[in-house]
Amino acid sequence: MLVIVGHGLSLVRAKLGAWLDDQTVVRLKDAPMGDPEVWGTRTDYICSRKDNWVLERRPGVTYWMFQPGMDHKQTRFCDYERWTSWYAGYSKMKPSHGLCAAMCAVEFLDPPEIGVIGFDSMMHPDELDQGKYNRPPGRWFHDQHAEAKALYALGPRIVNLAD
Numbered sequence: 001m002l003v004i005v006g007h008g009l010s011l012v013r014a015k016l017g018a019w020l021d022d023q024t025v026v027r028l029k030d031a032p033m034g035d036p037e038v039w040g041t042r043t044d045y046i047c048s049r050k051d052n053w054v055l056e057r058r059p060g061v062t063y064w065m066f067q068p069g070m071d072h073k074q075t076r077f078c079d080y081e082r083w084t085s086w087y088a089g090y091s092k093m094k095p096s097h098g099l100c101a102a103m104c105a106v107e108f109l110d111p112p113e114i115g116v117i118g119f120d121s122m123m124h125p126d127e128l129d130q131g132k133y134n135r136p137p138g139r140w141f142h143d144q145h146a147e148a149k150a151l152y153a154l155g156p157r158i159v160n161l162a163d
Contacts, residue, residue, distance in 0.1 A: 002026065002111040003161065004047075005039070006098045006118030010162035012038050014117055023115070026105060028097040031058070047101035049094075064108065066100040078104045090153075091146035098122060099147050106154050113157040122147045123160045 004026045005011060020040030031046045033039040047064040057063070063075045066083070083103045087095050095103070098119050105114060116123070125144035152158055 001113060001115045001159070002105055002109060003115040003117065004028075004098060004101045004105065004119070006116065006120070006122075007032075008118040008120030008162075010120050010123075011118035014038075014162055016040070016117060016161060020117075026064075026101050028101055031061075045101075045105075047097065047104050049097055049100055064101065064104040066095075066097075066104065076104075076108060078107050083107075087146075087150055090150045091143040093143045093146070095150070096122070096142045096147060099142075099151060102151055102154055106156065111156050113159055114154075115159040115161045116151075117161040119151075119160070120162070122151055123162065 001023050003020060003023045005020065006028060015037050017035070017037045017040040021042045023042070024044050025040065025042045026045040026047055027043050028046070029048050031043055033041065043058065043061050045062050045064055046058070047066065050065060050067045050069050057074060061074065065075055065077050067080055068077055087099070098116070099122070102114060105111060121127070121142070121144045125148045
């Protein structure tokens with residue numbers, strides 16, 4: 001399964017690390033990983049909205065950038081105009097890194113299903129005070145209702161691994 005690992009607290013609670021290591025794994029931004037029991041150790045792809053979120057390049061990992069930016073050997077750039085135009089039908093706000101990763105996955109890999117973990121705000125958009133593994137609960141910076149609709153409209157079957 002292609003799995004996109006977000007930063008929500010469900011990732012910490014689920015402790016899917018060993019299982020994640022047997023999947024194809026997409027991580028976000030600088031791809032933080034802590035306890036292997038929680039995070040696993042595998043990273044096949046890292047997706048970011050732009051280069052400034054990537055602090056250090058990891059050998060053997062393919063980087064997906066949502067916005068055009070600096071060109072690197074290990075980087076694939078998605079069709080930014082296509083996806084921003086498509087998402088504008090859902091919201092005027094910018095898409096989250098998690099949704100950007102899902103859009104890149106559809107463009108580059110066309111998977112039949114995408115598993116998500118740590119996508120708490122997107123999976124439960126009515127819970128407004130979602131936390132992340134590295135910060136206390138607070139308001140989200142994206143339109144979580146639009147994100148949820150857009151995620152399910154991408155085409156692949158979406159599996160919430162936190163449920």
